[in-house]
Amino acid sequence: MSPSHNKPLVLANWKMNLSVRQSVDLARRVTRSLSRTTKIDLVLCPTFPALPGVAEVVKRKSIALGAQDVFWKAAGPYTGEVSPAVLRELGVKYVIVGHSERRQYLKETDIVVQQKTLAALAQGLIPVLCVGETFAERQAGQKDVVIMRQVTAALKGVTLPSGLGLVVAYEPVWVIGSGQAVEPREALHTAQVIRQVLIDIFPPSVIERQVRLIYGGSVDTTNIAAFVRQPPLSGVLVGGASLSAKQFIDLVRQL
Ligand code: 13P
Numbered sequence: 001m002s003p004s005h006n007k008p009l010v011l012a013n014w015k016m017n018l019s020v021r022q023s024v025d026l027a028r029r030v031t032r033s034l035s036r037t038t039k040i041d042l043v044l045c046p047t048f049p050a051l052p053g054v055a056e057v058v059k060r061k062s063i064a065l066g067a068q069d070v071f072w073k074a075a076g077p078y079t080g081e082v083s084p085a086v087l088r089e090l091g092v093k094y095v096i097v098g099h100s101e102r103r104q105y106l107k108e109t110d111i112v113v114q115q116k117t118l119a120a121l122a123q124g125l126i127p128v129l130c131v132g133e134t135f136a137e138r139q140a141g142q143k144d145v146v147i148m149r150q151v152t153a154a155l156k157g158v159t160l161p162s163g164l165g166l167v168v169a170y171e172p173v174w175v176i177g178s179g180q181a182v183e184p185r186e187a188l189h190t191a192q193v194i195r196q197v198l199i200d201i202f203p204p205s206v207i208e209r210q211v212r213l214i215y216g217g218s219v220d221t222t223n224i225a226a227f228v229r230q231p232p233l234s235g236v237l238v239g240g241a242s243l244s245a246k247q248f249i250d251l252v253r254q255l
Contacts, residue, residue, distance in 0.1 A: 008228040008255055009167065009212055009235030011043040011066055011128060012242030013096060023050035027057040029245035035061040040255055041235070043094050048082055055091040066094035066128065069102060072115035074123065084123040095120045096128045096237075098154060100173040110153035117154050117166075126165040128237065129154050130216070131194070135174035144193050151197045160202060160210050167212045168194050169237045175217035177240060184226035187215045191232045221250050228255055 012030075014023060023046040034042060035058075045066035046054045055065050071081035087095060097120060098113035113129070120127040131150040133143040151168060160166060170190045172182050181187075191213045198207050215227040216237030227236050242248045 006234075007039055007041050009041045009043070009214055010228075010252055010255070011045060011094065011096075011167075011169075011214070011235070011237045012248060013045045013066075013068065013099075013216075013237055013239050014047065014242060015068065015101070015239060016047055017243055018047065018050070020047075020050045020053055023047060024053040024057060026243070026245055027054040030248060031057055031061055031063055033245070033249045034252055035063055037252065038062060040252060042252065045094070045096060051087070051090045051092065059091070064093040065091050066096065067092045068096050068099070070095045070097065070116055070120050070125070072112070072119040074119065084119050084125055088123045088125060092125060094126045094128055094167070096130060096169075098150070099130045100132055100134075100171060100176065104173075110150060113150075113154045114156050114158075117158060121158065121160070121164055121166075124164065126167060128167040128169055128214075130169045130171050130237070132171040132173045132176075132217070138172070138174065143190070147190060147193055148197050151194055152201075155198075155201050158201070160206050162210070165210050165212070167214060167235075168198070169214045169216050170194060171216040171237065178218050179220075181215075181218040181220075181223050181227075184223070184230065187227055188230060188233060191215070195232045219251070221247070221254055224251055224254050 043064045043066040045068050067087050070084045074083050074085040097116040102108045117127045131147050133146045137146045212234050213232045214235035219236045219238045220241045
């Protein structure tokens, strides 16, 4: 993925919470405090219209740009959609695919998520593939089965030639925005389940060098350390706690 593969990865998913101006302001404040942080890979994922403004702020800094979604074709008659080629043109490096909010509200299926993953990789973007069970699935004892299905389906036909990277984020749907993360040992168990699926798909050296597993769901300053540098987990996807500059800077400084 990159020589910095061993560094923890922290992605800020601002979702649809901020205006363009607020996004650029937040990016400025985060960049001012954290752009000299070399021991962590930091990624800001603003809303689409804020990408150019945030790109300008993080340009030539050690902070990367991420998008929250992508379409599965590079160009064509797809009204309203955003091409992975255009994201790349804007300087985007990472792209979130299959976030549970898109699966829930936009009815994205495993096949859509797989198409988006392939399209992102074809443009050299690093997909941040989100998987996670709902509360009902968990109560039904289906958690691991759901995770295995989501990962297998999304990665069908995916290869990772050297130079390409992939992030798989375990985000239990029922803890997102709840203020209560899952127990770290549970996140680690699920990461092992994901890793087991990956072993059937990619050679071990590819998993070692090009794939990262991270956790998301109510990550905050009190729990972040438990999800980072805990193999196979090596990073976090942060929602709510990334919306305030102070809170996000404090969070990153825990690492
Ligand atoms: P919260 O950190 O607000 O729970 O959101 C997690 C998330 O969905 C990140 O993609």
